Amino acid sequence: MLEIKNLRARIANDGTEIIRGLNLTVKAGEVAAIMGPNGSGKSTLSYILSGREGYEVTEGDVVYNGASILHLDAAERAVEGIFLAFQYPVEIPGVATLQFLKVALDEQRKARGEEEMTTPAFIHFVKESAARLGIDMQMLRRPLNVGFSGGEKKRAEILQMALLEPKLCVLDETDSGLDIDALKIVADGVNSLRSPDRAVVVITHYQRLLDYIVPDTVHVLYKGRIIKSGDKSLAHQLEANGYADVIADAA
């Protein structure tokens, strides 16, 4: 589903190279975890996948479902089914969460040439997904992310993921700022979205999240490259010994 080939990318403003020859393949149905110390390029990778402006790809390619997506803007990639759950979800004052969800869903459907969902059907759809994530409908009447607690923000992200039904989900440090109960709810939400035709890339600093979202593959990102790949045991190894050994081996 996703194939990143020898990718090199830098910050457009100052030319700092962040991604330095990264290779990664994620198959449909797979849950891939990307782990790495601070400053290794984890968040940048998520932005480049989702098409954020301000980054320049200087070499290599990102192939999604058989075609390069580098020429698509962020909205077009979203319509193609790429979803990014943000580490820090953004506040939009005055725009009710429900309204935002409806606009996003309508825009995506329209771009795909599908009919807009009627309001009653939409509300029904939201209610079902919200209940599964323990989200109160009252919360969805509040402006998007404004005054939400850390847990509410992350649950709202997963709710959006559930409603937009993406093919490739990228979760950027979804565990940050969550207590253990909130973490379980969010992980359950993600697990319920696992399916043979959907891939999930979990970007995380700690192994903790991977106890709840169990990955098929684990990749260590360091200085803009994948320096080691393995199965879930690699995550446990990292938890026990830290990144130092893996980095030393790769050097």
Added chain:
Amino acid sequence: MPAVQETVDRVRMIDVDQYRYGFETTIPVDKAPKGLSEDTVRFISERKREPSWMLEWRLDAYRRWLTMEEPGWARVDYPEVDFNAIHYYAAPKGISGPKSLAEVDPEILNVYKKLGIPLHEQEMLAGVKTRIAVDAVFDSVSVVTTFKQELQKAGVIFMSISEAIREHSELIREYLGSVVPTSDNFYATLNSAVFSDGSFVYVPPGVHCPMELSTYFRINERNTGQFERTLIIADKGASVSYLEGCTAPRREENQLHAAVVELVALDDAEIKYSTVQNWYPGDSEGKGGIYNFVTKRGDCRGARSKISWTQVETGSAVTWKYPSCILRGDESRGEFYSIAVSNGHQQIDSGTKMIHLGKNTSSRIVSKGIAAGFSDNTYRGKVSAHRRATNARNFTQCDSLLIGDRCGAHTVPYIEAKNSSAKFEHEATTSKISEDQLFYCLQRGIPEEAAVALIVNGFVKDVLQQLPMEFAVEAQKLISISLEGSVG
């Protein structure tokens, strides 16, 4: 929710630099010769078949105006206006005042149809829409006023000010110029000399006006100034809601609109005045557009009276406008809700004045300025409490939103309390649509223009809620259209 969707569709459909109402209509006109003199004033007064006292009033204003200088304190910049290059009167031939619908030139009716202004009473009656009485002002004259008879049954007078000067001279003599005196300021004085048409509303004691009233101003003729004059009086215990709308053709030269609006609320009366101002703003290079120099003031003359201004300003090349309230009556209340959107090379210097004179008076100001493109957007507001204004209260919230990095937002508050019991609060914020917000929307599949529309609509929500329902939807569309092409 559907409104937002519509906004988004609307924005998509339109090309950059497209002002929807910019069409021109060719209609034979009767015009005053270019230029301003006592003869011009006489010409206008004669065309309007005014009594001699009215002519004297105008001439007096004209003579004062000759001694006055154009104010320069506003944060706007435009070439000097040549007052002798303007026609001060232009009326479709054969119309010197409102007629019945059947008599109005179909070409003019067509203009209003194109603008989406309902003039047919039957259509309105049959439909499910709310009924709205309309006074349609075309260049210098009112061409038709709907629902007049029905309003009369309730005792409400709603007619063009030209007619009112002839038919209700006692009310005009008592109230005209009583809120904005002829000597008030350069443009108000000019207006007093050459005002053309506008609406007159009188709501008798205890009457709640049975429908929304509105006036629709259209500038059509080239090189013509429009000098609107509106007077609304709500007698004791009366209430009325009034809406004004404005558009003009796209033209390369600038045109002048210098209006005066006076509101008078007696004891326990309530006036709600809403404006959706969409004069032609000029093209993307800043060429053409309307100079909108307006004096609007409401006098809460009676105890417990209330005046509320709501404005959505998206048009005009230069705007200079401060709808104000004089809180004279004890326990009276003034409100000002404003959305001012500037894009391209538009310049806006707008705000309000809340002058607290009576005891226990209160006022509230909510201003939302949105600047995009190369525009400049200034909020200028004054809140003052007189020595006798015990327990005066004001709350001001003044927010600016910047889109892009070549526009400016400025806030200039003047606060003056001469009574120690006064409580004035002022909150101000300036923010930008952040890259984070835009990226977040894009990532959810919302294209850039729709994302800006969504974020801006969120920003102005508190004010939109103040507009009558049917206009809130219209205003929301208008804001999105004005901002279209502002990003990227």
